[in-house]
Amino acid sequence: MVLLVPELTFMTGIPEIRKDSRMVKHYVRLTSLLRRIKDSPEASGELMRWGLSLDPDIHRTQGRVLPTERINLRHSSFVPAEDLSWNKEVTREASISAIAMNYWLLVYPKRLQDLAKDLVAAMESVCGPIGMHVSRPALVELKDDRIETYAKTIRSVLGSEVINAHPLTGQSGKMRSVVQKVLLQMNCKLGGELWGVDIPLKQLMVIGMDVYHARSKGMRSVIGFVASMNQYVVPWEGKAFLPLHLGDVGGGKNSELLQFLLPQMNHCLPKKIVVYRDGVSDSQLDTVLKYEIPQMQKCFDTFENYQPSMVVMVVQKQISTNFYTLTAEQFTSPPPGTVIDHTVTSSDWQDFFLLAHRSRQGCSIPTRYVCVLNTANLSCEHLQSTALPLGLTFKLCHLYWNWPGTVRVPAPCKYAHKLAFLSGQVLHHEPSAQLCDKLFFL
Numbered sequence: 001m002v003l004l005v006p007e008l009t010f011m012t013g014i015p016e017i018r019k020d021s022r023m024v025k026h027y028v029r030l031t032s033l034l035r036r037i038k039d040s041p042e043a044s045g046e047l048m049r050w051g052l053s054l055d056p057d058i059h060r061t062q063g064r065v066l067p068t069e070r071i072n073l074r075h076s077s078f079v080p081a082e083d084l085s086w087n088k089e090v091t092r093e094a095s096i097s098a099i100a101m102n103y104w105l106l107v108y109p110k111r112l113q114d115l116a117k118d119l120v121a122a123m124e125s126v127c128g129p130i131g132m133h134v135s136r137p138a139l140v141e142l143k144d145d146r147i148e149t150y151a152k153t154i155r156s157v158l159g160s161e162v163i164n165a166h167p168l169t170g171q172s173g174k175m176r177s178v179v180q181k182v183l184l185q186m187n188c189k190l191g192g193e194l195w196g197v198d199i200p201l202k203q204l205m206v207i208g209m210d211v212y213h214a215r216s217k218g219m220r221s222v223i224g225f226v227a228s229m230n231q232y233v234v235p236w237e238g239k240a241f242l243p244l245h246l247g248d249v250g251g252g253k254n255s256e257l258l259q260f261l262l263p264q265m266n267h268c269l270p271k272k273i274v275v276y277r278d279g280v281s282d283s284q285l286d287t288v289l290k291y292e293i294p295q296m297q298k299c300f301d302t303f304e305n306y307q308p309s310m311v312v313m314v315v316q317k318q319i320s321t322n323f324y325t326l327t328a329e330q331f332t333s334p335p336p337g338t339v340i341d342h343t344v345t346s347s348d349w350q351d352f353f354l355l356a357h358r359s360r361q362g363c364s365i366p367t368r369y370v371c372v373l374n375t376a377n378l379s380c381e382h383l384q385s386t387a388l389p390l391g392l393t394f395k396l397c398h399l400y401w402n403w404p405g406t407v408r409v410p411a412p413c414k415y416a417h418k419l420a421f422l423s424g425q426v427l428h429h430e431p432s433a434q435l436c437d438k439l440f441f442l
Contacts, residue, residue, distance in 0.1 A: 023324055023331040030058055061344070063323070066337035066394050072096070072196045074131060083358050084336045084398075085405040090194060091180040094131025099190035101127075106137040107153050109145035122179040130180070132187055185402065188439045194401045199392065204228070205262070205270035206396065208412025210278040212424035224420030226412050227258075229437070259299035272376060273308050274392060278315040278413040285314060285349065289372045309376035313393070315409050316368040321353060323366055333364045336406055337394060346370070352390060356397035357406045367408055369393060402442050418442060 034056055037043045047053060070077050071086055074094040080086045108116040120137060127134040142149050184194060208226040262269050275296070280288055293312055300306050321344070325334045334355050341352035353366040369390075396410035407414055422441045423431060431440070 023333070026322075027058065027324070027331055031056070059344070060326070061340065061342070063334065063338050063340045065335055066339060066391065068337070069197045069395055069398050071398065072198065080405075082335075083405070085358075086195070087404040090130070090184065090404050091126075092129050094129070095184070095187060096193040096196055098130065098132040098187050099192045100133040100135075101186070101190070102133070102135050104135070104137045105140060107140045107142060107150065109142045111145070113141060118175060119179065122175050123183060126176060126179050126183055130183060130187070132183055132192075134183070185442055188401045188442050191438050195399075195404075197395045197398050199395055201272060201392070203268065203271040205273045206392075206410075206412055207258075207273065207275040208278070208410065208414075208416040209275065210413055210416040210420050212417075212420035214424050222420050222424045224416035224418070224423070226415040226419060228412070258296050259302050262299070262303070269303060269306055269308065271308055273310045275310070275312045276315050276393075276396075276410050276413050277312060278317070278409065278417065280314045280316070281318075282316075285370060285372055288312070288314060293373055310373060311371065311376055312373040314370040314372055315413055316370065317365075317409060319365070319368050321366060321368070323353070323355065323364075333359055336364075338366070339390065340366070341390070350374070354390065354393060354397075356394055357408050365408075401439070415439065415441075 034054055037047075037054060038056065068079055068084075070079055071089070073089070074096050076093055078086070078089055080089075106116060106120065116139070123134050140153060142153065188194065206228045209223060211221055211223045213221045277288055277292070289312075293310075297310070300308065323334050323338065323340060324331045325338075336356055336358050338355040339352060344353070345351050350371040351368060353368050355364050355366040357364060359365075393410055396412065397406045397408070399411035400407045400414045401411075402414075418441045419431075423429070
């Protein structure tokens, strides 16, 4: 018998065991339900009346895993670890581009003056490795820590980044980690670029659209519209995404936005436009095809002899489909990059399921992508390669700069969601036009 002191021991391997156990329990419940339906004369009779039958087990099919993407920084590139996370790399090496913080203000109550000094020291220590220059701040010590006092002081400056004092207290290593994340986010908000991936398509514009539906009576729904503003094969030139104004879903405002954006993409018109439209159910697919897309295509007539190829992908997160990997008779979560593009897909639309991220708890839920328009004249083989739209979709899941890892949907959808949520939930109006080329909403 081995006796362990609880205070001196740590559990290892339990999270994976719990994940496997949760998946097994889910599988057992499904097979039990199928068995009960089969054993029930009433249920079996009802199915037969409709000409239906149920398999006694969940369906097993063959999927595939897309190649791991290489992450590009300013001076180096690397292939991320198996969990597709690169937090260590982005805090130790210079970002693709960094905006210097030459003038900034630090506001703090008197009781936190020591913490404020430690914060400044940590920022000066951290900024060098990520390639960012941070000057000494202007310090403003408040007489108290009331919200009104903070608000009055912050309103006297054009903008601000708010940091809660709680995560900064404790171990010195904890403060350093927090400051690293804060500086990376501030660099994004100021117009810097953190990392990129290799995208071989030339003169490509990627657009993300998502809608925030207001719950309060009398408040309108708003749509976030975000577009890439460079050739994308060299994401360290210019801005990666350009958030613009918001308009009604499917209205002429989208056409106006696109008309404004097109000539600004490195001063040339893109030959390919890929739109990721989030927040659309199956019943609304025809609406997107017959109403929203023609509205955007109207702006092409503004430019002489301009007819770019266009791909429109509907992104669906709210689905009940789950996938499991069966390895040595054990259920595990599929690896990031897993694709299912047959058997369980639609017979009416060209669609596929992509699992781009790794779940930290339980089974990862894939995202469904429905191609409602494709004027790029790409064959099915091309569509399922690393070109459009599947391979591009997985690449874009690496480019959400608020998280050093892959996310469940393409980055432009995440940015559009953040922009729409901020405008609809907090601002209740369109953001300032002066901020349209910044990711200020991160």
